[in-house]
Amino acid sequence: MKSLLLSKYQKLEYIDFPEPEITDNEVLVRVKTCGICGSDIHGYDGSTGRRIPPLIMGHEAAGEIASVGNSVTAWKKGDRVTFDSTISCGVCPYCREGLNNLCDQRRVIGVSCDEYRRHGAFAEYVAIPEHILYRIPDGVSDEQAALIEPVSIAFHAVNLTPIKLDDSVVVVGAGMIGLLVVQALRLAGCGQIIVVDIDPSKFELASQFGADICLVSDVDIVKKQVFDMTGGRGAACAFDVVGIASSLAVSFAGLRKGGHITLVGNLKTSVDFPLQQVVTRQVSLQGSCASSGEYPACLDMIRRGRIQVDPIISAVAPLSEGAQWFDRLYRRDGNFLKVVLKP
Numbered sequence: 001m002k003s004l005l006l007s008k009y010q011k012l013e014y015i016d017f018p019e020p021e022i023t024d025n026e027v028l029v030r031v032k033t034c035g036i037c038g039s040d041i042h043g044y045d046g047s048t049g050r051r052i053p054p055l056i057m058g059h060e061a062a063g064e065i066a067s068v069g070n071s072v073t074a075w076k077k078g079d080r081v082t083f084d085s086t087i088s089c090g091v092c093p094y095c096r097e098g099l100n101n102l103c104d105q106r107r108v109i110g111v112s113c114d115e116y117r118r119h120g121a122f123a124e125y126v127a128i129p130e131h132i133l134y135r136i137p138d139g140v141s142d143e144q145a146a147l148i149e150p151v152s153i154a155f156h157a158v159n160l161t162p163i164k165l166d167d168s169v170v171v172v173g174a175g176m177i178g179l180l181v182v183q184a185l186r187l188a189g190c191g192q193i194i195v196v197d198i199d200p201s202k203f204e205l206a207s208q209f210g211a212d213i214c215l216v217s218d219v220d221i222v223k224k225q226v227f228d229m230t231g232g233r234g235a236a237c238a239f240d241v242v243g244i245a246s247s248l249a250v251s252f253a254g255l256r257k258g259g260h261i262t263l264v265g266n267l268k269t270s271v272d273f274p275l276q277q278v279v280t281r282q283v284s285l286q287g288s289c290a291s292s293g294e295y296p297a298c299l300d301m302i303r304r305g306r307i308q309v310d311p312i313i314s315a316v317a318p319l320s321e322g323a324q325w326f327d328r329l330y331r332r333d334g335n336f337l338k339v340v341l342k343p
Contacts, residue, residue, distance in 0.1 A: 001016070001017055001018075001019045001123055001124035001125050002014065002015070002016060002017075002123065002124050002319065002320070002343060003015060003016075003017040003056050003122060003123035003124070003319075004056065004057075004058075004122035004123065004319055004322040004323070004341070005017060005054055005055070005056055006043070006044065006051060006053045006054065006055045006056070006057055007053055007054050008053050008054075009044070009045055009046040009053065010044060010045055010330075012044075012322060012323040012326055013323070014319065014320050014322065014323065017056065017123060019124075019125050020119065020125055020126060020127035021127070022067065022068075022069050022127045023069055023127075024069040024070045024071040024072075025069055025071050025072065025129055025130055025131075026069045026072075026127050026128060026129050026130065027065050027066075027067065027068045027069065027072055027075055027081075027127075027128055027130055027133065028065070028066045028067045028068075028125055028126075028127055028128075029061075029063040029064070029065060029066065029081060029083070029121075029125065029126050029127075029128050030063050030064050030065075030066040030124065030125055031061055031062075031063040031121045031123060031124060031125065031126055031343050032061075032062055032063040032064065032142040032342065032343075033061060033062050033063070033142040033143050033145070033146040033316075033340050033341070033342055034058040034059075034060060034061040034062075034120075034121040034122055034146060034319075034340065034341050034342075034343075035058075035060035035061070035146045035147060035149075035150075035338050035339070035340045035341075036058075036060075036322075036325065036326065036329060036338070036339045036340075036341065037058075037059065037060055037149075037150075038175075038176075040057045040058065040110070040326075041326065041329050041330055043057060043111075044057075044326055044330055045330065049113060050108075050111050050112070050113045051110075051111065051112060052112045052113060052114075052117070053112075055110070055111075055112045055117065055119065055120075056110065056119040056120050056121075056122050056123050057110040057111075057120050057122055058109075058110045058120035058121035058122035058123070058126075058341075059085035059108065059109040059110040059111075059120050059121060059149065060085070060121075060146050060147065060148075060149045060150065061082065061083070061120075061121035061126065061146055062080070062081070062082040062136060062142045062143075062145035062146045062148075063080075063081065063082075063121075063126075063142070064078055064079060064080050064081065065077050065078060065079045065081060066125060068130075069130070072130050074130065075130060075133060079135065080135065080136040080142075080145075081128075081133045081134060081135060081136060082133075082134050082136055082145045082146070082148050082149075082295070082299075083109070083128045083132050083133050083134065084100075084132040084134070084149075084291070084295065085108055085109050085110075085149050085290065086100060086101055086103070086106055086107070086108055086109075086132070086290055087106070087107040087108070087109065087118070087129055087132060088100035088101075088103035088105070088106060088131075088132070089103055089104065089105040090131060092104040092105060098292065098293060099292055100292055100293070101156075101289050101290040101291060101292040102289065102292075109121065109126070109128070110122070122319060122322060122341060122343075123319075123343060124343045134148070134295045134296060134299060136299065137299055137300065137303045138303075139303050140299060140302050140303050143310075143313055143316060143340050144302055144309050144310065145299070145302075146340050147302075147309040147312065147313070147338065148295060148298055148299055148302070149291070150176055150177055150180060150338075151180055151298045151301075151302065151307060151309065152290075152291035152294040152295050152298045153177055153180075153264070153288075153290060153291050154177055154180035154181045154183070154184045154264075155180075155184050155291070155294045155297070155298055156288055156290065156291040156292060156294050157181060157184075157239060157262050157264045157288040158181060158184040158185060158188055158262075159294070160262060160286050160288050161237055161239070161260060161262045161286065162237070162260055162284075163185070163188050163189075163190060163236070163237055164236065165189045165191075166189065166190070166191035167190055167191055167235075167236040167237060168190070168191055168192040168193075168194070168226070168229065168230050168234075168235040168236055169185055169190050169192070169193055169194070169235055169236065169237045169238065169239070170194045170195075170196060170222070170226060170235045170237070170238040170239070170250075170251065170254045170255070171185070171193065171194070171195050171196065171211075171238075171239045171241060172196045172197075172217070172238065172239065172240050172241060172242055172247045172250050172251050173196070173197060173239075173240070173241035173242040173247060173265060174195050174196075174197035174199070174202035174203070174205075174206045174214070175197075175202075175241065175242075175337065176312055176337045176338055177241050177264060177265070178195070178197070178206075178239070178241040179202075179205060179206060179209050179312060179337070180307070180309075180312075181239050181241060181264070182195060182206060182209045182210050182211050183209045183210060183307050183308065184307075185210070186209070186210035187301075187306060187307075192212045192213070192229055192230070192235075193210055193211050193212050194211070194212065194213050194214075194215060194222075194225070194226055194229070194235065194254065195211040195213070195214045195215070196214075196215050196216075196217050196222055196250055197214070197216070197217055198216065198217045199335075200214070200216060201335060202214075205311060205312075205337075208311070209308065213225070213229070217246070217247070217250055218250075219249055219250055219253045220253075222250050222253045222254050223253040223254055225254075226253070226254030227254065230256070233256050234254055234255050234256030234257070234259060235254045235255055235256060235259065236256060236259055236260065237255075237259060237260045237261070237262065238251040238252075238254065238255050238259065238260075238261045238262070239251070239261075239262050239264055240261060240262070240263050240264065240265055241264045241265045242265040242267060243263065243264075243265030243266040243267040243268055243271070244265075244267050244268050244271060245268070245271040245272045247265070248261075248263075248271055248272075248273075248274075249274070252274055252277055252283070255281075255283065257281045257282060257283075258281070258282050258283070258284075259281075259283055259284070260283070260284045260285075260286065261283060261284070261285050261286070262285075262286045262287075262288055263285060263286065263287050263288065264288050312337045312338050313337070313338050313340055314334075314335075314336040314337050314338055314339055315336060315339045315340070316339075316340045316341075316342060317339065317340075317341055317342070318341070318342055318343075319341045319342060319343040321341075322341050325339050325341070
């Protein structure tokens with residue numbers, strides 16, 4: 001099969017690669033679309049330590065079943081499917097609680113690290129355990145289905161956050177996940193949604209998706225504007241969808257006493273932490289990891305047009321051009337939100 005192989009850091013090769021062999025409880029998926037994730041870009045240069053070459057990356061995908069394992073009964077050849085990026089064991093205490101994203105045996109498709117290697121979907125075929133498959137509804141395209149993983153991440157973060165009807169919320173970071181968080185917040189009944197980013201070119205789309213006001217990322221500006229908009233009280237919640245020291249500082253800037261911050265992005269493994277603000281203002285912080293069961297609802301919302309993903313897709317290209325697109329995204333050559341590759 002044709003594949004896009006990370007043969008060494010910053011080198012992707014479009015080559016022939018052995019077709020995956022499936023176990024009794026797996027299916028072989030013929031990949032139709034696979035999105036380039038930000039984590040793939042960071043893995044491309046080795047900065048994360050979780051894309052150790054040689055590896056076929058890619059976990060935001062959709063396709064159709066080409067064959068099924070001997071024990072698979074719920075799926076058949078030709079079924080249109082997408083799948084969770086997380087392979088969970090289903091039996092550990094976390095899985096039994098419905099927290100498959102925290103599984104003790106968690107594996108991520110398209111990732112290789114010291115503990116394991118699992119080839120991903122930048123290829124014609126990928127092997128997927130049957131228990132993480134989801135059926136693509138009629139009316140949802142392959143390109144749209146490839147975005148279900150980031151959509152589910154946004155909804156998971158919003159579901160973890162104690163939002164009340166008509167609350168004011170700040171979203172720091174207007175990239176793809178941030179824009180999806182904005183849409184999820186609007187559906188959750190938020191009042192004022194304030195989007196903050198360093199790049200004003202993202203504000204038009206943020207407003208289209210439901211942002212009431214967009215602000216350039218500056219602690220003083222954000223603090224003044226948010227407190228003015230909320231009668232001097234501050235926002236009830238904030239989402240840091242970036243994950244660096246400056247974005248965390250901005251998240252705190254517009255937050256009211258007793259407010260809540262949900263941490264979604266983690267561009268840095270550690271940041272300066274305003275401990276005194278957390279303690280003296282009684283701020284709650286919540287980490288949000290991947291998703292946990294949101295796929296069916298998110299697929300249905302895409303089908304019904306409640307969530308817009310088409311404007312987020314910046315380009316669709318053949319897998320054979322994948323190396324060029326990775327290079328462009330790595331060099332930030334252009335203003336792209338999501339590039340989808342098609343084998």
